[in-house]
Amino acid sequence: MSAHWFNGVVGEGPIALDPRDRGLNLGDGLFETILAVNRVPLWANMHLARMQSAANELGIPFNRAAVDTGIAALLDRADDRHQVLRVTLTRGAGARGLAGTGAVPALLITCDAFDAGLMFQPAALLTSTIRRSPESPATRLKTLSYIDNIFAAREAAARAMDDALMLNTGDRLACSTIANIFLTKGRKLITPARDQGILTGVTRQALIAAAHHAGYDVEERAVKPAELYKADAVFLTNSLRLIRPVKSLDQQPLNMADLTLLADGLCETARMQCGRDPRLI
Amino acid sequence: MSAHWFNGVVGEGPIALDPRDRGLNLGDGLFETILAVNRVPLWANMHLARMQSAANELGIPFNRAAVDTGIAALLDRADDRHQVLRVTLTRGAGARGLAGTGAVPALLITCDAFDAGLMFQPAALLTSTIRRSPESPATRLKTLSYIDNIFAAREAAARAMDDALMLNTGDRLACSTIANIFLTKGRKLITPARDQGILTGVTRQALIAAAHHAGYDVEERAVKPAELYKADAVFLTNSLRLIRPVKSLDQQPLNMADLTLLADGLCETARMQCGRDPRLI
Numbered sequence: 001m002s003a004h005w006f007n008g009v010v011g012e013g014p015i016a017l018d019p020r021d022r023g024l025n026l027g028d029g030l031f032e033t034i035l036a037v038n039r040v041p042l043w044a045n046m047h048l049a050r051m052q053s054a055a056n057e058l059g060i061p062f063n064r065a066a067v068d069t070g071i072a073a074l075l076d077r078a079d080d081r082h083q084v085l086r087v088t089l090t091r092g093a094g095a096r097g098l099a100g101t102g103a104v105p106a107l108l109i110t111c112d113a114f115d116a117g118l119m120f121q122p123a124a125l126l127t128s129t130i131r132r133s134p135e136s137p138a139t140r141l142k143t144l145s146y147i148d149n150i151f152a153a154r155e156a157a158a159r160a161m162d163d164a165l166m167l168n169t170g171d172r173l174a175c176s177t178i179a180n181i182f183l184t185k186g187r188k189l190i191t192p193a194r195d196q197g198i199l200t201g202v203t204r205q206a207l208i209a210a211a212h213h214a215g216y217d218v219e220e221r222a223v224k225p226a227e228l229y230k231a232d233a234v235f236l237t238n239s240l241r242l243i244r245p246v247k248s249l250d251q252q253p254l255n256m257a258d259l260t261l262l263a264d265g266l267c268e269t270a271r272m273q274c275g276r277d278p279r280l281i
Numbered sequence: 282m283s284a285h286w287f288n289g290v291v292g293e294g295p296i297a298l299d300p301r302d303r304g305l306n307l308g309d310g311l312f313e314t315i316l317a318v319n320r321v322p323l324w325a326n327m328h329l330a331r332m333q334s335a336a337n338e339l340g341i342p343f344n345r346a347a348v349d350t351g352i353a354a355l356l357d358r359a360d361d362r363h364q365v366l367r368v369t370l371t372r373g374a375g376a377r378g379l380a381g382t383g384a385v386p387a388l389l390i391t392c393d394a395f396d397a398g399l400m401f402q403p404a405a406l407l408t409s410t411i412r413r414s415p416e417s418p419a420t421r422l423k424t425l426s427y428i429d430n431i432f433a434a435r436e437a438a439a440r441a442m443d444d445a446l447m448l449n450t451g452d453r454l455a456c457s458t459i460a461n462i463f464l465t466k467g468r469k470l471i472t473p474a475r476d477q478g479i480l481t482g483v484t485r486q487a488l489i490a491a492a493h494h495a496g497y498d499v500e501e502r503a504v505k506p507a508e509l510y511k512a513d514a515v516f517l518t519n520s521l522r523l524i525r526p527v528k529s530l531d532q533q534p535l536n537m538a539d540l541t542l543l544a545d546g547l548c549e550t551a552r553m554q555c556g557r558d559p560r561l562i
Contacts, residue, residue, distance in 0.1 A: 004300045016295035017305070019285045019391055024298070025369060026427040027308025058428075059435060088306060098431055098458050099438035110300055133414050133450065137432045145426030146307040147339075150379055151418040154340060157380035169414065169450055177379050 002112040003077055005070035010077070021106055023090025027145030028100060030054050033239050035114065036083040037274040039075045043239070046202045051089065054141040060091050061105050074111035082114040082281065084240060090144065114240060116281045120263070122247040122256070123162035123236060125176065127225070128152035132166050132174040132197035139174075139197050149177040163236070165225075165249060168197030173223040179236035179244065180204040183227060184216075184257060190227070193220040203237040203266075210265030225249075232257035242266060242278065283393040284358055286351035291358070302387055304371025308426030309381060311335050314520050316395065317364040318555040320356045324520070327483045332370065335422040341372050342386050355392035363395040363562065365521060371425065395521060397562045401544070403528040403537070404443035404517060406457065408506070409433035413447050413455040413478035420455075420478050430458040444517070446506075446530060449478030454504040460517035460525065461485040464508060465497075465538060471508070474501040484518040484547075491546030506530075513538035523547060523559065 006015045022028035032047040041047075048064055055062035067087055074085065088108040095103035130152045138145045152164035156177070163176045174197040175181055182204075183190040189211045192198050208218050228234050234246040234254050243263050246254055263279075271277045287296045303309035313328040322328075329345055336343035348368055355366065369389040376384035411433045419426045433445035437458070444457045455478040456462055463485075464471040470492045473479050489499050509515050515527040515535050524544050527535055544560075552558045 002301075006300070014297035015300050017298045019287070019296050019389055020283075021305070024302070024305045024371075024389075025312065025367070025425065026431060027425050028428060028431050031306065058432070086306070090305075097438070098427075098434035100431060100435070101438065108300055108305075130417060131414060133412060133417075136411060136414075136429050138419060138426065138428050141428075143428045144306065144308050145419065145428035146379075147309060147419050147422075147424040147426035148417050150307060150309050150381060151339070153379035154381070157378070157382065 002110055003074055004111070005074055005109040007107055008066070010073050015108065017106070018093035020093040021090055022092060022095065022100055022103060023088065023106065023144050027143060029060065029088060029090035029144040030058070030142055031089070031144060032087045032142060034085040034087065035240050035278065036075055036078070036085055037270060037278045038276040039078060039080060040274040041071055041075070041085055042270055042274055042278070043202045043206060044071070046205060047239070050142065050202065051087065054143070055089060057141065058137070060089060062089060063107065066107055067109065070107070070109040074109060078111055079113070082116045082278065084112050084114045086110045088144070119241050119278070120243055120245070121241070122245045124248045125163055125165045125246055125250070126156040126159050126161040127250055128155055128164040128166045130166060131169045133169050134195055134197040140199070142199055153177040167225065170222070172196055173225060174198050176236055179238040179241070182207065182235050182237065183223065183231035184233045185231055187216050188219065189216040190219045190221070190223060192223050196222055201237060201239070203239050203242060206269055207237050207243070207262065207266050210269055211262055214261050214265045228254060231255060233259055235259055283391055284355055285392070286355055286390040288388055289347070291354050296389065298387070299374035301374040302371055303373060303376065303381055303384060304369065304387065304425050308424060310341065310369060310371035310425040311339070311423055312370070312425060313368045313423060315366040315368065316521050316559065317356055317359070317366055318551060318559045319557040320359060320361060321555040322352055322356070322366055323551055323555055323559070324483045324487060325352070327486065328520070331423065331483065332368065335424070336370060338422065339418070341370060343370060344388065347388055348390065351388070351390040355390060359392055360394070363397045363559065365393050365395045367391045369425070400522050400559070401524055401526070402522070403526045405529045406444055406446045406527055406531070407437040407440050407442040408531055409436055409445040409447050411447060412450045414450050415476055415478040421480070423480055434458040448506065451503070452506070453477055454506060455479050457517050460519040460522070463488065463516050463518065464504065464512035465514045466512055468497050469500065470497040471500045471502070471504060473504050477503055482518060482520070484520050484523060487550055488518050488524070488543065488547050491550055492543060495542050495546045509535060512536060514540055516540055
């Protein structure tokens, strides 16, 4: 059983939750998923700054110090395998009306050993029928309202694919259900811009920085799906799997140029922060 | 403190929830809000048929008999005021991956006294900046992923309005954050069709049936926002407030023709089922 920290207390097993909690009832909250390497939470400041910013926009009080305390308490108890920290902030219970004024937030952090064998595994993608609306908070912010992504992931799983590619309402690339998407063409790196219905990933930001450092020219812009077939390589980034090459889209094979240079750059920034390359398990 | 029924057991206070529950973590589940009048759950078959249908689409096992048992247990303990039953079905915990295969569902029902003074209260609406995408499961199904509606409700509350009017991605009327919308012109009743990014409300269906019975001509179609200003009356329907006249949109007053005939028809169907007119508190 995994360990958790809930509203200040470390425990295992179930949590005692108010049945009116708006995270449970309405997806009214936020989360972050953070990889811990060598018991150090990777890119934690970027993750928690994103949560702070989204909490401000949604009007949910956010206690950063409490999150830091909870993460430290859980990593203290963890072994030195890679761990997954999931930080969940809900607006809590006690509010009146859908707007949720006056609720008292709930904060849950869980810590589980991560199967590092999942990293860098190539993925077969299916294009989802669900389109992402760039203006929607459910699209822009990492909220608990994830049903569109779940629906898309189930479409992919039903066809034995690894993940779903989601387009935006303008039929341009957005992201997968759990990752951002990149294309390479020579030393050019292309990825959908912030206004394309993406969730702006922390690993996306770290990868862009690493790519600049490695001499890549980075283009953040609208990307047509057809460009995927002409790319040298297509890959996904997220906070746990880091880089995931895409081997096919809708059962059509894609080019798979070597990504070692980008992976080296990304893992070096991780190593500097955590004291261990995340590829060394 | 309100009473609840959670996975077969009646209780009060917190519930013991698996911290990995996908309702809490991902808005991965469904809900229904049912008014009980005279200890009889109003339009319960329509509510639970909708939940069954959505559960089938999302691949969440749904145990209708368990819901009936839970509702009966809670209404047995309730006094004879109007009650709000909230039925929450989550995909549960124990699944691998976003698709959620192999999870064991959780079923929560709460029962609280309803403030009947909220019924039939006129509303001032604000047009939300959030557009509803007709294809999105979060739009079509009554899922726990409600953040777009919450965001819209907060926009309205910040301007001291009662609710937000949501348009669809084609700039036609959809619904409010918690209700369907209707217009009358003489004996014509107009409401956005099912393909307009609405959640198809149970009270919407009951109101349409009552309107037909009362001699109204009902049009379900795409509706331009400008039509609201030319209507004899505009009103909202939902399962708790039943009918809510709209007095203004974006601070511009709307016509408010009398709705008694429609309210009588709707409440008569409720009286036949519950043995009491819901207006008699």
